[in-house]
Amino acid sequence: MTISLVHESAEPIFLCNISTPYGSGDTHSTSNGIQHHVSSGDSIKVQPATPCENEPTQVITGGTLPSTESPAEAAEKIVRILERYRMAPRDDCSSRWTARTLFIERVVRSIEQQSEIRISLPAFPFKSPNKVSKVLGSLPDCGEEIALRHLNGMCEAIGDVYKHGAKLYIVSDGLMYNDLLGVSDLEIWKYGQALRKLGEEHGCSNIRFIRLVDLLNQRDLTEPLTEAEYLRDAPRFRDELYRTYIPENFDVDTHIANEKDALLTYRGYLKFLEIDLEENNGPDVENMSRAQRKTKLENVAKMMIQRGKAFANAISTRLSTYIRLSIHSSTEATKLSISVIPQSNKSVMTPWHSSLVRALDGSITMSHALRVPAKTHNLIMENGSPSYFQERSPLFDWSMDVVFKYLYPCGILVTPRNPFVGCSLHSVHMQKARALAEHCSPVVLRGFRDATDKHTFFAKAYDAGKPLSKAGSIAEQTERTQKQQPGDSISNEGTTQINGCGKGSSPTPRFRYVVALSESPKDSAPTLLASSRLFWQHLPSKFTPHGLSKLTWRYTTSDNGLIGSEEHPLVIPHPADNKRLCVRWHSAWHHPTQRYPLTDVTIGSGKQYHVSLVESMLSDRRVSLYFKWEQGDVVLSDNLGMMHTGPGFDGGQSQEFWQVDLN
DSSP states (O other): OOEEEOOOOOOOEEEOSSOOOTTTTOOOOOOTOOEOOOOOOOEEEEEEEESSSOOSSSOTTOOOOOOTOOHHHHHHHHHHHHHHHHHSSOOOOOOOOEEEEOOHHHHHHHHHHTTEEEEEEEEOOOSSOOTTTSSSSSSOHHHHHHHHHHHHHHHHHHHHHTTTTTEEEEEOOOHGGGGTTTOHHHHHHHHHHHHHHHHHHOOTTTTTEEEHHHHHOOOOOOOOOOOHHHHHHHHHHHHHHHHHHHOTTTTTTHHHOOOOOHHHHHHEEEEEEEETTTTTTTTHHHHHHHHHOOOOOOOOHHHHHHOOOOOOOOHHTTTTTEEEEEEEEOSSSEEEEBOOOOOOOOOOTTTTSEEEHHOOOOOOOEEEEEGGGGTTTTEEEEEEEEEEEOOEEEEEEEESSEEEOSSSSSSSEEEESSSSEEEEGGSHHHHHHHHHHHHHEEEOSSSSSSTTOHHHHHHHHHHHHOOSSSSOOEEEEEEEEEOOOTOOSSSSEEEOOOOOOOOOOOOSEEEEEEEEEEEOOOTHHHHHHHHHHHHHHHHHHOSSSHHHTTTTEEEEEEEEETOOOOOOSSSSEOTTTSOSSEOOOOBBBOOOOSSSSEEEEEEEOOHHHHHHHHHHHHTTTTEEEEEEOTTOEEEEETTTTEEEOOOOOOOOOOEEEEEEEOO
16 A cells, blocks of 8 residues: 655644554545545545635744734743743742842843843853762763753743744853862863853854853953963953952851841852862862861862852853853742753752763663762763763673664664674664664664665564554655745644544554654754653643543544544553553644645543643653664654654655555
8 A cells, every 4th residue: 555645834744643444435534624535445545635725814833923913022931932941940840039030030131122032041050070979971961952942942942932043152261260179270161162162063053152251341351262261361351250240248157047048059169079079189278177178178168159240240240141050959039940961850950060860761860970880880981081970781782783872852863883894774673773763663774775665664563563564565755845934933833643543443553663754854944752650750740640530532624523532541551561651642733724624623521721731841851762764774763652743844855765564
């Protein structure tokens, strides 16, 4: 059976974790309005349905705000995105924060000026001086990589709802404190340069970096261009900034006693300084009594608070219109406290004070390096340096020389270690790939020979499982588009195509096995692959898996309100263990430029605001992998634990895939 899909939309189409509704002699209408006329064994051509008569005239498309939306309403959306990344207070994670009103005002001002939203974050100083028990080295590693991707995703999410987007300015405070902790200016320089390179390599285009000299605003001080210039001027930058911005007659003890934020930071300093300086003590410290060491740490912490006050004043003066974020717990009176890495245990450890640990399923925790058990984890090297810890598993033993690289926020990329020698898809252990996908979907095989060889690809489908096609036939799919409408892209108004909500639906496939015969067209929207595991991890605290498990939903189309209108559970158990919970969903289709019937989704047993909740979670960059295809990419995905879109295209572009549904 051959299927040719012809799309006129640049909008991504969600292919959800439900089976394909092909039945003998039946006519079905999927959520994108494509009509399927199917007879057993026929060649199928799928064409757009007739236009709807009552299409809406107003819509929000990706990166564009509707003309009826006020700056205040748009600002509210943007601040809600920032709140997703909030380091919420433990006693009340839904509590309001004082700076919210200030943030709304600043965002409104940027919207009225049609300028980007500018965000500042003092962070990424240098690796902890304790290279023995806390961190893996002096340069950025996988921890910093994930942090940059996480923060860049926050800016991209703002760009989805605001066409001018957002930029995050990282203000490194390393030079303010390094001499107090025995860290050289050279180490600060190398860390900062490597961090910038890391951001460029991973496409973090919304992140900028600010040095101390940028805060001084003095014409005789210019940004150093070389290592030698930096080392020559670094002490002067540090001293000049302190003298310029420290308040007159500043008393650090009074400041700590009267300012709750300062007290919280001071306590945090005391907590990490004891371990930070553990391996960096001279003979004088070793001979000190316990009380003397405590006094020394307190003095260092107070000096850090004192310099931090000058640094904070410099930021508030020079970056007065920026949205201010912080990595420290605070009262959030003037800033928003965030965690720079999404950790499954809700920890707030930073990558410069700890090491990143990956579980088999890809979930992240941060830990001091010496606390990671060597019996259960391997130390992973990247570019010749230690980068992170990975849970040990036989699923990584493929009897071929390959590299496993976790993707952000979900999935794992498998590539031949030597691209010039390469490996053939024919040699891939598909049962191990399938088992790995059950834990950490999607598994992406990239750079394997014979991936686009039809015989090899289809033969490996049988190695991975049982194809769900009549008489063992396998579907070939070609996706094309003819003309893109202005503003078409991935947005909250996108659609999720559900497979098999109508009568006569076939069994839900357990896995999807796909190969891209061509790369993603330039400027096309990415494919989204949403993880149920991450859906639950990042679900707002006022909602619970137990509560959502009680909900059902249904979808209807404007041309036939009965098609697909049976109720479906929002949450189902994963068949592998019946403990993991999987989300089932079908996005609404509200796009007025498509020549397809509108599709609506309603909650059958709960409040309708759950529709917006699920929609926003499935496009959340902490939950969904935004994936661009390369030619020959083979993707194996757990179809119950994941949901996915199809790619959106520019006018006249096309992309072809072969896909097999497996049990």
